Amino acid sequence: MSNQDIQAARDYHEVTKLAYINLGNKPPLYKDYADGELVALPVPALEAVAGPAGGTGSLDITTLARLLYFSAGLVRKRVLPLAGEVHYRAAASAGALYPIEVYLVCRDIPGLAAGLYHFSPLDFSLRQLRDGDHRGTLLAAAAGDPQVAAAPGILVFTAIFWRSAWKYRPRSYRYCLWDCGTMLANLLATAQGEIGLPAKVVAGFVDEAVNGFLGLQQGREAALCLVPVGAGGSLQDFPSEGGEQCAGPDPLPVTPGDAAGGVIEYPEIRRIHDASCLATDGEVAAWRVGAAAPGPWRTREKLQSYSPGSAAASPQSTLFPLAKGGAASMSLGQAVLGRVSTRRFSRESIPSSQLRSILDGATKRLPADFTGPKGEGLVDTYVIANAVEGLPSGAYFFSPGDGELELLKEGAFREEAGHLCFEQALGADASAVLFLMADLERVLAGLGNRGYRAAQLEAGIVVGNVYLCAHSLGLGASGITFYDDEVTAFFSPHAAGKSVMFVVVLGVTHQKNQVRPFRSRVGEMLDALARGASGAARPQKA
Secondary structure (H helix, E strand, O other): OOOOOOHHHHHHHHHOOOOOOOHHHOOOOOOOOOOOEEEEOOOOOHHHHHOOOOOOOOOOHHHHHHHHHHHHOEEEEEEEOOOEEEEEEOOOOHHHOOOEEEEEEEOOEOOEOOEEEEEEOOOOEEEEEEEOOOHHHHHHHOOOOHHHHHOOEEEEEEEEHHHHHHHHHHHHHHHHHHHHHHHHHHHHHHHHHHHOOOEOEEOOOOHHHHHHHHOOOOOOEEEEEEEEEOOOOOOOOOOOOOOOOOOOOOOOOOOOOOOOOOOOOOHHHHHHHHHOOOOOHHHHHHHHHHHHOOOOOOOOOOOOOOOOOOOOOOHHHOEEEOOOOOOOOOOHHHHHHHOOOOOOEOOOOEOHHHHHHHHHHHOOOOOEOOOOOOOOOOOEEEEEEOOEOOEOOEEEEEEOOOOEEEEEEEOOOHHHHHHHOOOOHHHHHOOEEEEEEEOHHHHHHHHOOHHHHHHHHHHHHHHHHHHHHHHHOOOEEEEEOOOHHHHHHHHOOOOOOOEEEEEEEEEOEOOOOOOOOOOOHHHHHHHHHHOOOOOOOOOOOO
């Protein structure tokens, strides 16, 4: 590309223009398969929704309804003065845009015939798009993954990119993966914790085979992961060796997933997604081998306690064990149905036992095809503690399984937290802020571009778990955007070379749950420097 190739400047300038959101081309919240045969799902009684499931561990239409309701269901509607009718779903979504769709591929199960179905949250139903048992198509695309082979039902999570890009533009690719992750957190908690069904996140599959099988719009929609659910549905007829393009039934006619017009294409989204696609089942098998090899996972070193007088003695290596939880928590159903968007925190302290319960629950072993042999994930957890009882205010690193926080630097960092959280009061007022970070060089070296998808998905699942754990303890939580490089700099040298995947804030919700104006002293200082105040000192805190 030469200096005279002026289209590059034009394209970049167009992509990065700021303007008010065009409400005229807002994509619909729901994808409509009007011609599909409708299967109404049983709506659980209030007692069943709010209380423990007491499940049998088998997949039938009732347990399927519960899985779909708590991961992707429409839980309530409200009419707001300015926004009109707003729909609230079981899992959190950036901007309440809900770009993730859910499909089901199953054999005959009690109450439901074998087929390919699309889940409609609006009327809580399934619409059949293909009849017959097509699990073999997904099994071939997943290179014979054993849990896919054993599952009577497989859920496929897909993204309609424009639904999120309408507001968040090129960065929305991250948001789609985060939103998928929060839904997966709810699904895994419901399947494994409430019903007793095995479930696993499968991120490795032949993209074109799955997208074509579902009839997705090329470049605008794409499958993000498969989730086999249940056991005892063994499939015998599938390719046992990789290397060949996965064959399957004829593609479905493409059904538009966007608004009729006004869709803006963001080539950055298509480039990163296409670059992370796997073309053959042989590539999938090789990718899975890479996922099982040493290298890409999060830090697992045992934290070393600070010993005064030791050669490495430093306040930065002090460990703080968090008290084990003992507080009563509500049921999963109550936590999901009672969740509301936290817009303001009260700055109250929370017990360290609550923080530990949240951290332990959020970072528990993830059943996925990209985790290590001991359950190691791809993301590390860093913490700014603003108000946690028995814990000095400061910056910390959390080691899963140890129940300990390693102090990286002590100090009152509310202003810094608010600044790092994209100049939002939520970061400054929260009791604690969790930063999910990944060593992308290690991840990409071990898993290629597909590893980027996996790391973002995992971060979304961790944040989804934080939502569930925090709300079950009566606390508030909110996923939040951030300044990428400044977060890395703040936690360095410990976090040197790592990249932020997602951030979540938690604490006691303020009685007036409304956004408050905020500008950090860090932001004020940067503004002053930008205006030419050379050598401006950081303002003192009041």
